[in-house]
């Protein structure tokens with residue numbers, strides 16, 4: 001495959017996309033613009049806003065957010081919009097799309113309350129055997145499967161199943177049977193269509209039950225030669241090694257393949273800070289340590305005093321250093337005939353195209369480019385606004401990366417205006 005250089009990709013960007021990316025990069029790279037933007041997004045993300053501040057009901061507010069933040073980071077509000085956006089992303093050279101239905105609940109540690117829309121909470125009161133919120137999530141998720149192709153990936157935000165599901169997750173339990181049936185139906189359909197599934201990691205309040213649920217799905221669906229399910233592990237958590245060791249032990253005992261999607265973690269703003277590593281350096285060391293261990297098939301006592309279970313590694317990150325180092329290590333070990341695990345990569349839509357394209361220029365042991373995916377979210381503005389807030393926070397934290405992105409986009413805008421060198 002011919003991989004365009006990063007500047008060529010920007011040169012091919014439609015004008016609207018270029019200007020929008022430049023607008024977002026301008027806000028993200030200037031503190032005095034980003035702080036009010038974050039405050040506004042945080043305000044809009046709270047449920048139960050009046051008409052004036054309701055992002056779904058107020059058409060002016062909806063239009064402004066749609067043309068800016070939404071279109072930068074999300075795929076669409078309808079099937080048609082979403083499919084068109086997915087195509088435009090794969091046309092850029094990525095292996096495929098990871099698509100999520102945006103419905104979720106975020107637990108704000110400071111407010112001690114899951115931020116589910118008010119009507120959902122009311123519906124949960126009446127949910128006994130048939131929960132309409134689970135049904136809505138099931139239908140939305142199956143619609144998501146219909147928007148993607150063989151080889152693409154479905155990502156699940158399982159708290160989208162609503163308060164009854166969230167409560168079970170918080171207790172560390174599997175969700176109600178209706179949700180388990182929905183997950184089974186979705187996984188079966190995906191397996192038939194050659195689509196893999198990633199279960200996203202969410203707020204710590206829910207995470208115990210989410211991880212338990214995806215473990216059960218891996219146990220059932222990750223039987224050789226297919227890996228259908230990936231669970232997400234958040235390296236920024238101090239206790240993450242404990243969970244990963246438990247899951248490796250389960251995979252070893254029951255003979256299934258562990259789908260190990262590794263992220264640093266996105267809920268630093270809302271989760272209990274004490275659970276998260278004290279410094280960014282500690283999070284980086286945890287992330288890179290797990291990657292290196294998996295690629296050497298030596299993690300804790302796995303691969304040392306006991307077998308290393310079959311594992312597929314999926315690195316979801318914008319950290320170029322972590323990803324390029326991992327890719328080169330994996331390729332080196334494969335060409336040296338040393339034990340290692342399969343690896344794939346993903347970045348979020350609207351972020352770090354530079355990183356994705358740099359990866360695509362790397363070579364695997366067979367001479368091919370690595371598998372790099374672009375991950376996007378679809379859903380109504382109201383459902384996507386918490387997601388948008390997390391992306392804005394990440395841009396705030398990735399100061400160097402957003403500055404580089406801003407400078408590169410500025411150069412391209414200047415060139416098109418006739419001021420720059422071609």
Ligand SMILES: Cc1cc2nc3c(=O)[nH]c(=O)nc-3n(C[C@H](O)[C@H](O)[C@H](O)COP(=O)(O)OP(=O)(O)OC[C@H]3O[C@@H](n4cnc5c(N)ncnc54)[C@H](O)[C@@H]3O)c2cc1C
Nearest residue numbers: 200201263264265266279280283316317318319346348375
């Ligand atoms: C395709 C994809 C899927 C994702 N899915 C999920 C998911 O399911 N669940 C989820 O939680 N996140 C998810 N994320 C987001 C991810 O967890 C990170 O928030 C985001 O990618 C930024 O981290 P990074 O590795 O890209 O790079 P970097 O910019 O190198 O790292 C930033 C991250 O470091 C950590 N960090 C920053 N400051 C500190 C500090 N002071 N102390 C300790 N740690 C710190 C935080 O995790 C922060 O997000 C996903 C990301 C991608 C690309």
